[in-house]
Amino acid sequence: MGVKRAIVVVKGEVQRIGYRDFVERISRKLGITGFVENLKPYDVKIICEGEEEKIKKFLEMIKNPPKPAEVEDIKINFEEPKKEFEYFEIRRGEPMEELGERMDVAGKVLYEVRDLQKETLGLQKETVNGIGVISNGIAGINTGINTIGNKFDNLDMKYGKIAENMEKILIEFQKDRKESRTETKELIQSILKLAERGQEKSS
Numbered sequence: 748m749g750v751k752r753a754i755v756v757v758k759g760e761v762q763r764i765g766y767r768d769f770v771e772r773i774s775r776k777l778g779i780t781g782f783v784e785n786l787k788p789y790d791v792k793i794i795c796e797g798e799e800e801k802i803k804k805f806l807e808m809i810k811n812p813p814k815p816a817e818v819e820d821i822k823i824n825f826e827e828p829k830k831e832f833e834y835f836e837i838r839r840g841e842p843m844e845e846l847g848e849r850m851d852v853a854g855k856v857l858y859e860v861r862d863l864q865k866e867t868l869g870l871q872k873e874t875v876n877g878i879g880v881i882s883n884g885i886a887g888i889n890t891g892i893n894t895i896g897n898k899f900d901n902l903d904m905k906y907g908k909i910a911e912n913m914e915k916i917l918i919e920f921q922k923d924r925k926e927s928r929t930e931t932k933e934l935i936q937s938i939l940k941l942a943e944r945g946q947e948k949s950s
Contacts (some may be wrong), residue, residue, distance in 0.1 A: 750797065750799070752828040753826075757809065758790050762819040767858075779802065780798035782836045783835075784839075796830065
């Protein structure tokens, strides 16, 4: 498989954001040689050499950097390989310029951490509120159960009173029946006695 050489200019959010480090890591993994450097004022230039399939893969991967970097456009020109590179490197600018870029990258990371913390706190608040709603729901269910229990207790009390009154009525009824039987028996005995006396007189 042949060796390819590509000259690439990348446009977008690619400076002071760690994009060159991203490109260098990919080239090292794929075994590609060359360099990456910043172009004033905003772009990044890459010259790379390697096996054709690896160069294709490299060119696809550098289009999708991690946030906050973003590639808006990429221009690629192919040339005959010169085999002038032993490895892939980041060509850096003046020390103060590079230091400023590192500080910019660190600042962006800190802002991302802060935003992530805010999101996490928001999720924690939502979770706590959700637990509160569930707790209130459970409290409502318990209140409903207690209310039903109280109604059953009241029903038991009412039923107990009804049963007690019914028992009293039955006792009174049985008492009345007993008294009625006694009175009926006494009446019959009186009638029989009168009948006997009538027979005695007639004889």
